[in-house]
Amino acid sequence: LAIVDSKEQLGKEKKLRDANKHETIMGAFEDIYGVKTPINVKDIFNTCKEFGKKVLVFGRAGIGKITFCRYVSHQWAKSALWPEYNLVVLISLRSLTENRYSPLSSGKSYSLVDIVVKECFSRDLSEEDKNLLREQLNKRTVLWLLDGYDNIVQNVSSHLQHVFEQLINTPHHIVTSRPYFNTLSRSVRVEIVGFTDGNISKYVEVFFNQLRDKFPNALLEGQKVLKFLRLNPRIWGIAHIPVNLELICSIWSETD
Template sequence: SRDLSEKDKSLLKGLLNKSIVLWLLDGYDEIAQNVPSHLHRVFEQLLNTSHHIVTSRPYFNTLSRSVRAEIVGFTDENISKYVEVFVNQLRDKFLNALFEGEKVLKFLRVNPRIWGIAHIPVNLELICSIWSGTDWSETTNLTMTALYEDMTVWLCRRYLASKGTSIQITNMKLYEECASELTFLEALAFEGVTSNNIILRKELLQK
């Protein structure tokens, strides 16, 4: 609320008093076991509101609710449709979008492990984005390590592009340009894994 104007604060207060705000508590399982002390009261109040949605991994959800829905990943049909829409948006790059989409799907299906992770929407988006700049059509045995390396390279290039830096460079030069950022993220990931924390708090970022 510190960034809200007085007008916005007044508007929000009015909406809260009328109980017409739908609260979304995303990732309940990631915070429920370790709610920061200064948020205890706020957290309890939100859970007692009449209109709220809680998302959580099922094995951590101890709340009793009358309505439950399960969020699932893409089905096989969803993957096919997503790829179709994705390549159609790049018609200026692909001469035959339909054929290109079929190549993507064929590649995914002949690589079972990659087909598996493609059911997670964000992974499929990354794979399709990388495909637009990488020809994997003749690759029948792409390892997960190679895939994740391609993802890292693609994300680094997008990061440099957002800073206005030229991305027409070799991968080695790319890693040099992003060395400090990658080192930081590697250390952060390692700390998260070793401390068994999904939420990386400010104290960890400052270490």
């Protein structure tokens, strides 16, 4: 996945919105979603000026926001990212629904501990364990990964508003959102724009390699797909979005 500075991205998206002719639109689209110079994931906090590190990560539907969150969680667990944090917590904000979190009795509200226990553990914790977790969450060495801000911001149940605001105001966090549903203001804003050219080649190779038992010429078909994509710049442009490339490969593999 390539991550670019959102200032550059916003300028190019304005070009896309202002375009009138179809050809101009397609050219702008390829410029926006084509080859990018990646920002290393480990460096996204470097431009944070405040004491807390708060980053807003934009990405369109299907572009890989939850994959990004899972990736950085895994890398942190392997001690490959951000050793300054003693704990990384991944919360899917779309899970904060009334069906999942029924209103509590009068005067009570959900806490961060309640959310973490329900979303991150397969069983309930003892009171002793909850107290230990509460102590850990109160420290400033916790990084929160809050995925799907756009899925909840306009539909937060009143009894979940307090804990939602607690999550959004944690001192160290990465929030993901689709760009057109964001109301947050963060000094560091980056965007996942999809696969790099190298990612596309690797994805196609792996996709068709997995079909070798079913199709003896699967690897050859993979090479044909890459040739087809490179000969068609417009399709090559949209193939940088992961879900689009998956559809292209799936349709190709099912076509005689």
